[in-house]
Amino acid sequence: MISPLLLSLFANAAIGAPQSANCRCRPSDSCWPSVKEWSSLNKTVHGNLVAVRPVASVCHQPGYNADACKVVTDSWTDSVWRSSQPGAGQWENWEAWPERNQSCYIESPENAACQQGRISLYSAIVQSASDIQHAVQFASTHNLRLAIKNTGHDFLGRSTAPESLQILTHNMKDIKIVDSFVPKGSSKSEGPAITIGAGVQLPEMYEAVAQHNRTVIGGSSHTVGAAGGYVQGGGHSPFGHWKGLASDNALEFEVVTADGKLVTANSYQNTDLFWALRGGGGGTFGVVTSVTLRTFEEVPVVVYNFNITTAGGDPRFWDAFAEWHAALPSINDGGGSGYYFSLPNYPISASVSVSTIFSLLMFPEKTDVAQIDLLYQPLAAKLRQIGGVQVVNESIPFPTMSSTIFTMLIGGQSDSTGGISMLASRLYSKDLLTSQDGPGRLANAFKSIKWNPFAEIIGHVVAGGAVAANADKVDSAVNPAWRKAISHMLFSRSWAANATLAEQTAVIKNMTDVEIPILRAVEGEDQMGAYLNEANAYEPGFQAAFWGANYPRLYMIKQKLDPKGLFISRKGVGSEDWDDAGLCRTSGNHD
Helix, strand or coil, X not given: CCCHXXXXXXHHHCCCXXXXXXXXXXXXXXXXXXXXXXXXXXXXXXXXXXXXXXXXXXXXXXXXXXXXXXXXXXXXXXXXXXXXXXXXXXXXXXXXXXXHCECCCCCCCCCCCCXXXXXXXXXXXXXXXXXXXXXXXXXXXXCCEEEEECCCCCCCCCCCCCCEEEEECCCCCCEEEXXXXXXXXXXXXXXXXEEEECXXXXXXXXXHHHCXXXXXXXXXXXXCECCCHHHHCCCCCXXXXXXXXXXXXXXXXXXXXXXXXXEXXXXXXXXXXXXXXXXXXXXXXXXXXXXXXXXXXXXXXXXXXXXXXXXXXXXXXXXXXXXXXXXXXXHHHCCCEEEEEXXXXXXXXXXXEEEEEEEEEEEECCCCHHHHHHHHHHHHHHHHHHCCCEEEXXXXXXXXXXXXXXXXXXXXXXXXXXXXXXXXXXXXXXXXXXXXXXXXXXXXXXXXXXXXXXXXXXXXXXXXXXXXXXXXXXXXXXXXXXXXXXXXXXXXXXXXXCCCHHHHHHHHHHHHHHHHHHHHXXXXXXXXXCCCCCCCCCCCCHHHHXXXXXXXXXXXXXXXXXXXXXXXXXXCCCHHHECCCCCEECCCCCC
């Protein structure tokens, strides 16, 4: 229910300066919707329009509430709790608006002002496609900034937007599983599939298909929305080598477009939209209400854990780092995909640290552990030659994909989030890692970056195999670099919640202007770019980095489907035509 107080405040604010022709309607503009108009929207979405405040507002005056604050404090790092809150994202830096000195951190004193930041002013907590249509039409009519959120699992500030109307899809949990899916407009079956609503999260999808003795390609986080920016951004998976990217397995989308219409996009109708939704990015071409994905029979999996450790600061760690990456192409060719974690400076006590690589690769449809051991033997021999390197390996067989997922990838009830995170990432190619000097160049690049204690480089061996083969089978907007990649590598930086804008800017500038160019230079002229869902939020030249040669077509489709720019996503297609907050148009550059 809408707060009468907030409605009154925003209605009174509407007597301010007139709106610029190039900007969204904002609370201080005379065009801002009246109390009557907001109430009308509330009725059309069945009373599910709410005025939103940052979740930490109950821990600050004048709205301090001790009991409510305890709930928020206890839940602050609980990703599942955060996913259901209109006034929260998964990472608190995207709840703040430092350029306007607006934040509401739980770490701040009780008497510190709680500002709205990038948190939406209202949220339509939608239950159906019809609700979404009403919210989209309202935003279009009143020229409002829209933000689309399912869980807020987002590293680039796409799920929050200042002074906006939020469409919260989190409660759209419908799931339908069929043995034979026929896309609309076709008479041909695409085989077994699952159709999921916009609010379904990965664990919910995995549990549903497991009950039918089947599995589906997805990621490994409690709060990734399976139908949202994940699949629309490409969707890497620890089982990518086996069956490709999540978007490679998308058969059909139901979408509310900028004109408020509910349309079906597949290989037979609205084909440009279908092409764009498979890799073009979420929150850009419409609001997806459901997606249909292929499912597969359960198969056994061998999980292989291979750990490499040296004394902390031993330069031979980087030699081992190079050998590990040199070995990845052959291990990947042998069916391995998954994750590895490199910690150059990991304290194990007050006076002792180690440098280590911890890997967890999955081998679907494998049962012969000895065969997998053979894949690692050349690497083990190389590491013995380096000296000073300890190796520990373990194989863990699982009877099904589902048991692997819930034991090794999505254990427990939630992930730990709620902090501040800014990413740097790059895709690295098979050609690089199989070249004579490529692994060494990669190691030298990461060695040249300063690593504080506990800093972590995360590698994702989520390509090769079917991902590469689908270059000739799947026509989609996914960055073509994915078809040549072996590893998607990233690390994060942070700052204190009370950091000044200057301090935050210094971290961002060092990452964007110093560290990312180091990562980019490894591939030389043959640039691979970055994964758009896990990339730097200030990525220069994001169009080429995220989509390569596919960007011009994506921009053309964006202008055709959404000429007024109703759906703007930070560093998304067409966002260069708007300011960083998506509130005012700029001259733009889309070459």
